[in-house]
Amino acid sequence: xxxxxxxxxxxxxxxxxxxxxxxxxxxxxxxxxxxxxxxxxxxxxxxxxxxxxxxxxxxxxxxxxxxxxxxxxxxxxxxxxxxxxxxxxxxxxxxxxxxxxxxxxxxxxxxxxxxxxxxxxxxxxxxxxxxxxxxxxxxxxxxxxxxxxxxxxxxxxxxxxxxxxxxxxxxxxxxxxxxxxxxxxxxxxxxxxxxxxxxxxxxxxxx
Amino acid sequence: xxxxxxxxxxxxxxxxxxxxxxxxxxxxxxxxxxxxxxxxxxxxxxxxxxxxxxxxxxxxxxxxxxxxxxxxxxxxxxxxxxxxxxxxxxxxxxxxxxxxxxxxxxxxxxxxxxxxxxxxxxxxxxx
Numbered sequence: 337x338x339x340x341x342x343x344x345x346x347x348x349x350x351x352x353x354x355x356x357x358x359x360x361x362x363x364x365x366x367x368x369x370x371x372x373x374x375x376x377x378x379x380x381x382x383x384x385x386x387x388x389x390x391x392x393x394x395x396x397x398x399x400x401x402x403x404x405x406x407x408x409x410x411x412x413x414x415x416x417x418x419x420x421x422x423x424x425x426x427x428x429x430x431x432x433x434x435x436x437x438x439x440x441x442x443x444x445x446x447x448x449x450x451x452x453x454x455x456x457x458x459x460x461x462x463x464x465x466x467x468x469x470x471x472x473x474x475x476x477x478x479x480x481x482x483x484x485x486x487x488x489x490x491x492x493x494x495x496x497x498x499x500x501x502x503x504x505x506x507x508x509x510x511x512x513x514x515x516x517x518x519x520x521x522x523x524x525x526x527x528x529x530x531x532x533x534x535x536x537x538x539x540x541x542x543x
Numbered sequence: 544x545x546x547x548x549x550x551x552x553x554x555x556x557x558x559x560x561x562x563x564x565x566x567x568x569x570x571x572x573x574x575x576x577x578x579x580x581x582x583x584x585x586x587x588x589x590x591x592x593x594x595x596x597x598x599x600x601x602x603x604x605x606x607x608x609x610x611x612x613x614x615x616x617x618x619x620x621x622x623x624x625x626x627x628x629x630x631x632x633x634x635x636x637x638x639x640x641x642x643x644x645x646x647x648x649x650x651x652x653x654x655x656x657x658x659x660x661x662x663x664x665x666x667x668x669x670x
Contacts, residue, residue, distance in 0.1 A: 375640065541587055
């Protein structure tokens with residue numbers, strides 16, 4: 337930040353920020369701080385799972401329950417939705433409204449596929465008697481993965497809302513700012529998912 | 544901040560220097576993510592390594608690398624964005640996360656090992 341620099345000797349020294357203030361920037365920083373606080377929520381849930389993840393109460397272990405093929409497909413869905421959201425952002429920068437909407441729609445489809453697979457997995461676990469009440473391991477598992485799924489659900493609601501907004505009002509500065517916030521949110525959820533599939537699924541199955 | 548605007552990928556952005564990605568950047572991130580996702584799944588599902596501990600360390604290590612890749616290529620983290628404040632917030636969060644994770648596991652591990660061992664019968668008779 338070049339706040340108090342004096343370029344020339346004949347120029348008056350300035351003791352205030354000469355750069356223009358951009359409201360988008362402060363929104364981005366504020367949203368980043370929110371994401372960091374969200375990160376703390378997940379850190380606590382990860383710590384809980386780290387402590388309780390081996391307490392099976394004579395019940396099923398991760399190796400008995402988890403289908404890694406399903407987890408791999410799920411991971412692919414979320415990763416694909418991340419890159420398609422990136423493409424939507426690139427189209428937004430080009431001011432291409434229709435293309436932005438198409439990529440956002442594709443992102444939504446991948447997100448919905450992710451949620452569908454996760455709900456399918458949860459449904460089967462509960463059907464097999466491995467619900468959240470079965471053991472400490474399953475309680476912490478459902479809390480952690482469920483919280484992530486809930487975030488994706490709200491991300492989907494946000495995504496659909498923004499698609500309607502962009503369709504109605506176009507890519508105006510407000511919608512751009514919102515799309516950039518959702519972009520950070522969406523990529524952040526993908527980052528959290530890396531922790532989930534590494535720590536919960538892969539290390540769980542490894543035993 | 545002024546040097547930021549001169550970089551080629553940001554030449555078309557309309558002035559507000561928040562880090563925007565380029566198609567190339569997203570593709571690099573995407574390909575790296577695929578590779579870094581496939582390796583740990585392959586290690587665990589294929590049972591490639593004999594040592595479980597080594598596999599676990601590798602899986603977590605690759606996970607950390609992938610998180611960094613996502614931060615750089617998808618979330619466009621760099622030390623200059625927002626005048627360095629996003630980086631400061633991130634470092635602060637990482638310290639807190641590290642304390643919370645390491646502290647919880649450390650304390651609870653000692654608690655576990657120092658507790659009286661519990662048999663199945665004792666567990667059944669628990670209130």
